[in-house]
Amino acid sequence: MLDIWIADALVLTAVVGMPISTILRMRPRLLPGEGLTFPDWQIAEEKYRRRYIFRLVCFRILPAILAIYFGYRLFTWPPDVRADGPDIPTFYRALFAAFVFAMVVSSVLRIRQERAFVKEHPQFADSVLPVRPRVMAIVPILLSFGCIIASMSFHDLTLVTTLFLLGLVGIIVSRKLQVRSITRSRHELSWDEPLGARIAEVLQQFGYTPKKLILMPSMVTNAYALVDGSVLVTSALRTLVSKDEVAGVVAHELSHSRDGEGKKLQRVRLALTLPFLLLQIPFLVLFLGTSAEPFLPPFLSFAIVSVLLIPAMLFGRYSRRLEFKCDRDAAKVGLGLSLASCLTKITAFMGNPRRWIGLDKYILTHPSLDERVAALEKAHAMFLQRQEG
Numbered sequence: 001m002l003d004i005w006i007a008d009a010l011v012l013t014a015v016v017g018m019p020i021s022t023i024l025r026m027r028p029r030l031l032p033g034e035g036l037t038f039p040d041w042q043i044a045e046e047k048y049r050r051r052y053i054f055r056l057v058c059f060r061i062l063p064a065i066l067a068i069y070f071g072y073r074l075f076t077w078p079p080d081v082r083a084d085g086p087d088i089p090t091f092y093r094a095l096f097a098a099f100v101f102a103m104v105v106s107s108v109l110r111i112r113q114e115r116a117f118v119k120e121h122p123q124f125a126d127s128v129l130p131v132r133p134r135v136m137a138i139v140p141i142l143l144s145f146g147c148i149i150a151s152m153s154f155h156d157l158t159l160v161t162t163l164f165l166l167g168l169v170g171i172i173v174s175r176k177l178q179v180r181s182i183t184r185s186r187h188e189l190s191w192d193e194p195l196g197a198r199i200a201e202v203l204q205q206f207g208y209t210p211k212k213l214i215l216m217p218s219m220v221t222n223a224y225a226l227v228d229g230s231v232l233v234t235s236a237l238r239t240l241v242s243k244d245e246v247a248g249v250v251a252h253e254l255s256h257s258r259d260g261e262g263k264k265l266q267r268v269r270l271a272l273t274l275p276f277l278l279l280q281i282p283f284l285v286l287f288l289g290t291s292a293e294p295f296l297p298p299f300l301s302f303a304i305v306s307v308l309l310i311p312a313m314l315f316g317r318y319s320r321r322l323e324f325k326c327d328r329d330a331a332k333v334g335l336g337l338s339l340a341s342c343l344t345k346i347t348a349f350m351g352n353p354r355r356w357i358g359l360d361k362y363i364l365t366h367p368s369l370d371e372r373v374a375a376l377e378k379a380h381a382m383f384l385q386r387q388e389g
């Protein structure tokens with residue numbers, strides 16, 4: 001028989017271990033610039049395959065089996081003997097503590113990692129975001145998540161529901177605040193020449209100007225269309241790739257921004273995920289305060305991880321379709337090949353593989369590099385045909 005205490009400890013370990021291992025793995029590894037090379041794709045692929053199998057076993061197969069096991073125990077537990085294990089409030093207090101600990105440790109690790117990287121590669125010096133805006137960015141989200149987790153540390157269902165909903169509202173509000181703090185940031189970098197002129201050209205070619213165009217100091221090589229319609233490019237991306245490649249990415253993001261997709265994606269994700277999160281409530285109603293209560297934390301934790309696969313797959317499908325659409329739009333203004341080479345560099349820099357395998361093909365929000373490059377090459381050929389015609 002599997003002990004409830006062991007199962008709870010497994011959940012807490014995952015909550016602490018996952019963000020920390022992600023930070024440790026996501027260190028930049030490509031050395032850009034003259035005479036420097038990409039890491040070996042084959043090595044990246046092999047590492048990814050190993051990680052994938054680990055994730056599949058630990059975060060898909062095992063939770064599903066454990067959810068079924070603890071669900072069975074929960075429903076068949078005799079009403080007169082109390083199960084041996086922590087009750088709901090104790091477990092969720094521990095979960096909240098584990099969550100805060102994981103966030104603090106991963107933030108410290110990330111800052112140290114970035115500082116070490118910049119020492120070796122000073123061209124990335126302006127990509128280190130100061131500590132204050134970093135803290136300001138995570139505190140509201142931490143509080144809202146904390147509200148959701150802490151909501152479960154009471155024995156009263158009305159209090160649980162109220163705090164849970166408050167946490168959800170908090171997440172929405174804090175995302176808005178985050179966007180506001182980014183768009184009004186005093187740390188924004190200037191689009192200096194020749195990048196400024198090149199980007200102005202793209203805006204003209206594309207025939208659309210976003211609410212705001214932001215160059216933000218960040219070590220993550222990426223670009224985003226924010227929910228308010230602004231387009232953001234990180235300084236690490238600008239340092240890593242050529243100005244034409246930045247132009248390709250900006251064209252892709254302009255397509256997201258023009259079609260209001262920052263907001264759309266956020267709404268679709270929430271609408272898909274929320275019903276699955278609310279599935280917990282009937283179990284709380286049935287078992288809170290009963291002799292079987294100690295089975296609830298492991299059952300709910302493993303069951304949530306298992307069922308969230310469904311909204312993840314639906315959202316992934318929706319998001320990947322939009323990604324292809326934005327890539328095609330970038331190709332329509334002649335930037336298909338620039339975008340393809342930019343994506344290749346980003347993928348290598350982050351140590352990601354060229355192809356997804358297994359479940360990743362269905363749950364990831366972006367198509368694999370190989371798929372995107374193939375589609376971009378095709379779209380670029382069509383662009384050339386149109387030019388000639």
Ligand SMILES: [Zn+2]
Pocket residue numbers: 252256322323326
């Ligand atoms: Zn995109």
